[in-house]
Amino acid sequence: MEEIKVLICHKDSRARDNLRRAIQFDPILNVAGSAKSGKESLEIAQELFPDVVLMSLSLGDMDGIEAAQRLQENAPFVQIILLAHELDYNVMRRAMNFGISDVIKWPVDPDDLHAKIHEAAARKRKIMSRITGPLDEQTPAPEKTAGPKGKILAVYSPKGGVGCTLLATNLALLLHRADIPAVLVDGDLQFGDVSIFLNQAAGNTVSDLVPHVDEMDDEMIEEVLLQHENGLKVLAAPPSPEMADDMTSEIFGKILDHLQRKFAYVVIDTGSALDDVTVTILEKADLILTIATPDIPSIKNSRAFFGILAALEISMNRVILVLNGVQRGDMITNDDITKSLKIEVAAELPFDRKAVLESINKGKPLLLEGRGNPLARGMIELLGVIKERMVEEVVMELEAVEN
Numbered sequence: 001m002e003e004i005k006v007l008i009c010h011k012d013s014r015a016r017d018n019l020r021r022a023i024q025f026d027p028i029l030n031v032a033g034s035a036k037s038g039k040e041s042l043e044i045a046q047e048l049f050p051d052v053v054l055m056s057l058s059l060g061d062m063d064g065i066e067a068a069q070r071l072q073e074n075a076p077f078v079q080i081i082l083l084a085h086e087l088d089y090n091v092m093r094r095a096m097n098f099g100i101s102d103v104i105k106w107p108v109d110p111d112d113l114h115a116k117i118h119e120a121a122a123r124k125r126k127i128m129s130r131i132t133g134p135l136d137e138q139t140p141a142p143e144k145t146a147g148p149k150g151k152i153l154a155v156y157s158p159k160g161g162v163g164c165t166l167l168a169t170n171l172a173l174l175l176h177r178a179d180i181p182a183v184l185v186d187g188d189l190q191f192g193d194v195s196i197f198l199n200q201a202a203g204n205t206v207s208d209l210v211p212h213v214d215e216m217d218d219e220m221i222e223e224v225l226l227q228h229e230n231g232l233k234v235l236a237a238p239p240s241p242e243m244a245d246d247m248t249s250e251i252f253g254k255i256l257d258h259l260q261r262k263f264a265y266v267v268i269d270t271g272s273a274l275d276d277v278t279v280t281i282l283e284k285a286d287l288i289l290t291i292a293t294p295d296i297p298s299i300k301n302s303r304a305f306f307g308i309l310a311a312l313e314i315s316m317n318r319v320i321l322v323l324n325g326v327q328r329g330d331m332i333t334n335d336d337i338t339k340s341l342k343i344e345v346a347a348e349l350p351f352d353r354k355a356v357l358e359s360i361n362k363g364k365p366l367l368l369e370g371r372g373n374p375l376a377r378g379m380i381e382l383l384g385v386i387k388e389r390m391v392e393e394v395v396m397e398l399e400a401v402e403n
């Protein structure tokens with residue numbers, strides 16, 4: 001059985017020690033951290049991704065239910081057990097309304113505490129398995145391979161039609177250089193249109209690999225790649241939606257491993273549905289470029305998506321948020337979004353129907369046409385941010401190896 005990560009949050013140090021002692025005999029329960037205030041619990045939870053939080057009702061800086069509510073904004077599937085002296089109607093009603101998963105009377109009975117932590121963790125596992133599929137069907141860990149691995153940039157939006165394909169194609173074209181090659185992968189297996197954006201509609205697709213899964217190697221993958229006129233290689237999506245069913249997350253993961261060995265950058269245009277393949281892409285990605293548009297539904301979906309990333313234990317350090325389709329007079333501003341989603345907007349790309357239509361009609365990506373227009377310039381700036389973040393990643397990896 002997998003270990004259960006527990007975070008203890010109580011303002012009194014003796015109480016924290018008692019709680020730790022009460023559960024330490026159980027090898028499955030790992031007290032990953034303890035916090036003395038609501039604020040500290042929020043900070044620690046963002047780092048540790050606990051499964052279960054033991055939260056005292058009274059904290060110094062905020063009340064435990066408020067802390068629980070804020071904790072869930074970043075990690076909606078974390079299970080919070082409230083510890084309260086009095087289980088009165090008021091506490092129970094607020095606890096219920098704010099998504100507390102259980103309430104225990106303080107001081108706690110160790111057996112009761114122990115049982116309730118296990119019940120809460122089982123609830124979380126059940127929710128998670130609905131998102132990512134049953135645990136035993138999950139993608140096995142990728143084989144460890146020697147040699148440098150290319151960086152994966154996933155372009156994702158929880159809402160369709162906001163510019164993922166436009167951005168993924170243009171960024172891949174910009175990233176590609178003969179000596180530092182990039183590959184563009186259409187990860188929207190059902191409705192992918194990368195090849196149309198690049199004017200390469202007929203040709204091999206990822207489906208051609210499915211019958212040869214067992215003998216798949218780098219050469220075979222190279223054979224099904226299309227080549228754009230600027231040299232960028234492209235792995236196209238299946239020619240029809242039903243053919244996407246043949247692609248499992250395991251096969252797709254293997255394909256990505258091969259591509260990472262051949263290319264410095266693997267840019268993936270990702271479909272909005274959070275199916276197994278998309279989750280695999282997000283898990284493997286070094287950077288997740290999340291696209292939002294300046295409207296309430298898009299912000300709401302982005303918040304829900306960030307919650308899912310937390311549940312998948314994917315750090316927000318890997319996320320870059322981009323605002324696309326910005327127009328003068330938009331009601332929602334960059335600042336509103338930063339405050340609401342607690343992440344900075346890395347780039348704002350203007351709405352420019354004319355430039356986009358022209359590029360589509362000519363079958364030429366925007367950046368090969370007019371690098372001078374504001375949308376193209378915005379993308380070039382965005383590329384600067386992406387490259388900087390990738391370099392930071394490499395430095396962090398090297399530091400981790402050294403330590």
Ligand SMILES: Nc1ncnc2c1ncn2[C@@H]1O[C@H](COP(=O)(O)OP(=O)(O)OP(=O)(O)O)[C@@H](O)[C@H]1O
Nearest residue numbers: 160161162163164165166324325350351352353356
């Ligand atoms: N900044 C922009 N200005 C004008 N039009 C844009 C802009 N960004 C995207 N579009 C247009 O909006 C439409 C949707 O863009 P795109 O296909 O890239 O989105 P998507 O997120 O990949 O959508 P889907 O969910 O269908 O895959 C396209 O016609 C595209 O050209």
Ligand SMILES: [Mg+2]
Nearest residue numbers: 164165188193
């Ligand atoms: Mg698309």
